[in-house]
Amino acid sequence: MRLIELMNGVAYTALNDPAWAEIDILGLASDSRRVEPGYLFAALPGAKTDGREFIADAVERGAVAILADADRMPLRRGVAFVADPNPRRRLALMAARFYRRQPRVVAAVTGTSGKTSIACFTRQLWTELGFQAASLGTLGIIAPGLTRYGSLTTPDPIALHKDLADLAAAGIDHVAMEASSHGLDQYRLDGVAVRAAAFTNLNRDHLDYHPTMEAYFAAKRRLFAEVMADGASAVLNADVPEYGALLETCRVRGLRVLSYGVNGETLRLESVRASATGQTVHFVYESRRHEVSVGLVGDFQAGNLLAALGLVVGSGGDAHAAIASLPHLQGVPGRMQRIARLSNGAAIFVDYAHKPGALEAVLHALRRHTERRLVVVFGCGGDRDAGKRPQMGAIAARLADRTIVTDDNPRTEDPSAIRSQILADCPGALEIGDRAAAVETAMRSLEAGDTLVIAGKGHERGQIVGDKTIPFDDAEVVRAVASALDGTVK
Secondary structure, three states, X not given: OEHHHHHOOOOOOOOOOHHHHHOEOOEEEOOHHHOOOOEEEEOOEOOOOEHHXXXXXXXXXXXXXXXXXHHHOOOOOOOEEEEEOOHHHHHHHHHHHHHOOOOOXXXXXXXXXXXXXHHHHHHHHHHHOXXXXXXXXXXXXXXXXXXXXXXXXXXXXXXXXXXXXXXXXOOOOEEEEEOOHHHHHOOOOOOOOEEEEEEOOOOOOOOOOOOOHHHHHHHHHHHHHHHOOOOOEEEEEOOOOOHHHHHHHHHHHOOEEEEEEOOOOOEEEEEEEEOOOOEEEEEEEOOEEEEEEEOOOOOHHHHHHHHHHHHHHHOOOOHHHHHHHHHHOOOOOOOOEEEEXXXXXXXXXXXXXXXXXXXXXXXHHHHXXXXXXXXXXXXXXXXXXXXXXXXXXXXXXXXOOEEEEOOOOOEOOOHHHHHHHHHOOOOOOEEOOOHHHHHHHHHHOOOOOOEEEEEOOOOOOEEEEOOEEEEOOHHHHHHHHHHHOOOEEO
């Protein structure tokens, strides 16, 4: 693609030679190590490194064009330079033009908790309606014939637009994706034609990146204020404090609003009744009451399935066919996932909850499914927001009958120091640094009627210690211990 086409007519600097506008760009890269001959290199400023320091390396590898901040435009003869005051957003728009294709319907979901479940539920509902559908986010890409494990909630814009183009080329016409605050703040989703988007909630998280909760919310709000396509549908949780501000944002944009929750006008949640294997959800849509039984544990899942239903309806899906498909929804790996049941009937779950609001929701939800003691094993990640550690300790002390504090991706921090910060507000908790030993200790203590949840890692298959990732899977540990204890493994 010619550079002038990639820029879509936007003014740029080409080092005093108009002929540079006609050069062919064969690829895009924001990491100089991935540059190949004919590529455009995006020299982006970062938290730890500045991409402009690697321009020479990119040129040496064959870069023919450089995208950089207009305020500090470097000069290098023989290379075209694109100057933009917001190079991150420009790169995202370039990636959209370079890869060209996207699935016909793209839905996005943002919020502190629930993104992965809602994206996966939306994909399942679309599939039930006969569409070729995919989900993209923390679990990677899940699509017919294209499933690929991943780790980033929202990939960088080059990878994201390539993935969307690959999905479209494979015949996928619907995709539901997670929109993280990092991704929105760094303009990774700009250029994606989002037809419907949902907001779940806002709880403390990522304050190692965002300076304040207000900045954290502002990043989430960008999805509705700037990213979504004109005339798109916004699916908003009417039960959260941010609802009013988001509603006003959507009205200014002229977006269609579908609200859900106890106070929802479009999808009003009336009640949730827990059972041994799931729950029955009562809600109202278009003045008609519906009763749906689903095999999902946790009353917060009722909100997740209504948000997914809202995305399907908001993107043009048949509402009544989607409602009829709700009982077929399957749980998401690592999200309130029951892994085993011991011979005495005690149940063991794993969940991804690694922030205060999520841990609180999980413990509240499992209490309704617990006859006797609720036991929790959890830790907190290193090199991340330290302020949430005592908060999570206090939540466990208040809502669980027994707590074991362990390690969870300590990274470069001292694991014992992290545990100490949790224990400061969790009196009476047992401290076992070795996560496998903590899980086994908890499981061996379970009695009839008890429930154990191992929180923090969910689907993850590694423990990050220092700069290395050691293979580790909570679910595998649970299965091994359950087998040794003569339990039933799912």
